[in-house]
Amino acid sequence: MATIFCTATSLDGYIADDEESLSWLFATSGDADPAGYTPTEPDPSLPDLHFDRFYAGVGSIVCGINTFEWVRRDLTKDGTPFVWPYTEPSWIVTHRDPAPVEGVEFFSGDVTDLHPLLVDAADGKDVWIVGGGDLAGQFADHGLLDQVWVHQCPVVLGSGRPLLPRRLRLHRQKIETHGQFTAMLFDVVGPEPRVST
Ligand SMILES: NC(=O)c1ccc[n+]([C@@H]2O[C@H](COP(=O)([O-])OP(=O)(O)OC[C@H]3O[C@@H](n4cnc5c(N)ncnc54)[C@H](OP(=O)(O)O)[C@@H]3O)[C@@H](O)[C@H]2O)c1
Numbered sequence: 001m002a003t004i005f006c007t008a009t010s011l012d013g014y015i016a017d018d019e020e021s022l023s024w025l026f027a028t029s030g031d032a033d034p035a036g037y038t039p040t041e042p043d044p045s046l047p048d049l050h051f052d053r054f055y056a057g058v059g060s061i062v063c064g065i066n067t068f069e070w071v072r073r074d075l076t077k078d079g080t081p082f083v084w085p086y087t088e089p090s091w092i093v094t095h096r097d098p099a100p101v102e103g104v105e106f107f108s109g110d111v112t113d114l115h116p117l118l119v120d121a122a123d124g125k126d127v128w129i130v131g132g133g134d135l136a137g138q139f140a141d142h143g144l145l146d147q148v149w150v151h152q153c154p155v156v157l158g159s160g161r162p163l164l165p166r167r168l169r170l171h172r173q174k175i176e177t178h179g180q181f182t183a184m185l186f187d188v189v190g191p192e193p194r195v196s197t
Contacts, residue, residue, distance in 0.1 A: 001119065002146040003127040005136035005164065006054050008181075009150050014160030015131055020070060028153040030179025049176045049183035054149055059125025060118045061086050064135045065094035066161075068104070088128075089121035093135060111138045137166040145188050147173075152182040167192040 007015050008025045016022060046053055063071075076082045084090060084103040091107045091114060092098075098106060107114050118127040129136045129145070139145040148170055150163070170186035177183070 001059075001122060001124055001126055003115070003118070003129065003139060003144055004054070004147040004149055005129040005131075005133075005139075005145060006051075006149040007131050007133075007151075007163070009152050009163045010155050010157045010160070011152060012156040012158070013163040014157045015133060015163055016070070016161040017157045018159045020066070020161070022070075024155045024157060025153055028155065028180050030151075030181035047176050047178060047183070049149070049151075049174060049185055050178065051151065054128075057126045058088055058128045059122030061088050061090040061128050061130060062107075062114065062118055062135070063090075063092060063130035064132045065092055065096060065098070067131045068092045068094075089118075091118065111135075111144065112142050115139065115142075115144050131161075133162045133164045136164050140164070140166055140168055140188060143190070148186045148188060150184050150186075151178070152184065154180055154182075167194070 008022075009015055010017075010024060017024060043052070071085065072082050075085065082101070084101055086103070090104045092101075092104050093107050093111075093114070095108050107117075115127075129139060136145055136148070148164065169189040169192045171189050173185045173187055175182065175184050
C-alpha cells in the first residue's frame with residue numbers, strides 16, 4: 001500500500017493551465033488515459049505505467065475542492081446530473097461548506113488527521129491523491145507521500161496550476177512512453193536541501 005500522487009502534467013510542470021483548462025491534456029494522443037474516470041479492469045497487455053494499471057490498485061481517493069469542482073463542471077456540461085465518478089471511498093478537502101454529495105466526504109484541516117482515514121478505507125490498496133499539487137505537497141510535508149506517478153504531455157503552458165510546489169528529491173523507478181505521453185513513476189526520497197554556492 002502506498003500514497004501516490006498520480007496526475008498528468010505539461011512538460012513545464014503544470015497540471016492545469018491558467019484558465020483551469022485541461023484541453024492540452026485531451027489533445028495529447030497516447031495509449032494512456034490519465035484522466036480516465038471510467039473504472040476498467042487492467043488488460044494484461046497494458047504497459048506497467050498505464051493509468052488503468054494504476055487505477056486498479058487504488059483503494060481510496062482524495063482531492064482538493066478545485067479539482068472536485070472541475071470534475072463536476074466537466075461531467076455536467078451537457079446537462080447530465082452530477083454523479084461522483086469513483087466508487088472508492090473519496091474525500092474532498094475544503095474550508096467551504098458544500099452541499100452533501102453522495103460518495104464523497106468533505107474534510108477540512110491537517111492532512112495528518114486525514115491520512116489514517118484514507119489508509120483504513122483503502123484496505124490494503126493504494127491511496128490516490130488526485131490533485132492539486134499543493135495538496136500532494138501537504139502530504140509530502142509530513143513524509144506521507146510515497147510516490148509520484150506522472151503522465152507528461154509534450155506541451156509547455158507557461159503558467160497554470162503547479163505540479164508539486166515543494167523542494168523534494170525523487171528517485172525515478174520506471175519510465176515508459178505511451179504514444180505522446182511520457183509516463184514516469186518516482187519514489188519520494190525527501191526534502192531537497194538548499195546548498196549555498
Ligand atoms: N492534469 C491532471 O491530471 C489534473 C489532476 C488533478 C487536478 N487537475 C486540475 O488542477 C487544478 C487543481 O487546482 P488547485 O491547484 O487549486 O488544487 P485543489 O487541490 O484542487 O484545490 C485547492 C483548494 O482546496 C482547499 N484545500 C486544500 N488543502 C486543504 C486542507 N488541508 N483543508 C481544507 N481545504 C483545503 C482550498 O480551498 P478552500 O479553502 O477554498 O476550500 C484550496 O484552495 C484543477 O483545475 C484540476 O482540475 C489536473
